[in-house]
Amino acid sequence: MSRKSLPLSKVYGLLEPGPVVLVTTFHRGRSNIMTMSWHTMMEFEPPLVGCVISNRNYSFGLLKASRECVINIPTVEIAEKVVGCGNTSGENIDKFKLFNLTPKSAAHVGAPIIIECYANLECRVIDTKMVTKYCFFVVEVIKAWIDPAVKNPHTIHHLGDGNFMVAGEKIKLKSKMK
Template sequence: MALKSLPLSEVYALLEPGPVVLLTTADKTDRANVMTMSWHMMMEFTPPLVGCVVSEGNHSFKALRATKECVIAIPARRLATKVVKVGNCSGRDFPNKSGADKFAAIGLTPRPARMVSAPLIANCFANLECRVVDTRMVARYNMFVLEVVKAWRDPAQKNPKTIHYQGWGRFAVDGRVITLKSGKA
């Protein structure tokens, strides 16, 4: 088999780390915002630590840096169109102080979180309330380390399928699950 050179600008599509999620924030005036995010990774099991990259130009970056709180909401496949709509607009496009108009315009339902000021998204099958615990990589890489302080799951959403970004508007959907013997019982 002959290998073909791949442009370096396309490498990210091969290594997307996990499901596409929605990141919610609330700035110091409690204006809520939501953005689509796929550049994240689990860093530790206990306590659960998540690394995420948020572009410095995003409204969410400023809010996350100022408040050190957010929610990672995990949508199922049925929300894919709304997830793309969130990714294709900016919080600056929605001047309402509460941010509720962006959620309403896209058809997402914000709900109060228990431990952070950013809202949960009721439409998602899971929500993770997070606090920033490490900002040492923010200045250089826009990477925040978050600790999950409260987790929620919607029991009505059975066997949700997540979506995974592959670049240029293409997404893969979770498929069949297999179970293999593990070192742990």
């Protein structure tokens, strides 16, 4: 089997960690939506998620100050809005209005839930030890919501350079893990 060298800048597309999500934050009367694909599950119970949010993003300061967010999981039906949010800064505009997304008050955090997303995870920052060096926040999911009407969500996954993959096909294999 032959092999070809892959540029290191392309490794991300091989290891992408999961669906592209919309992170909502809120601080001092301002909410924002940020598109994020650099996240990873760290623990099952309580659910812990590691999130990389660049210190160049407006949401970085909002999350650092409020220590709360909602991770909203969209489906392919709103993919263009998801990419639009990722290509726009919320520092001077309201992305909810610009992209016609509906905010709803969360139960336990100040950041809003996005109704158009099939799942919403209310989170609190529990560890900031790696924020200064890596912009890596560890959040704990304290409340999870899901739209029961969405039976087979087709999530989008970023592969780099404007390329995405749509996931949604399920297979069942014998496994000892639950």
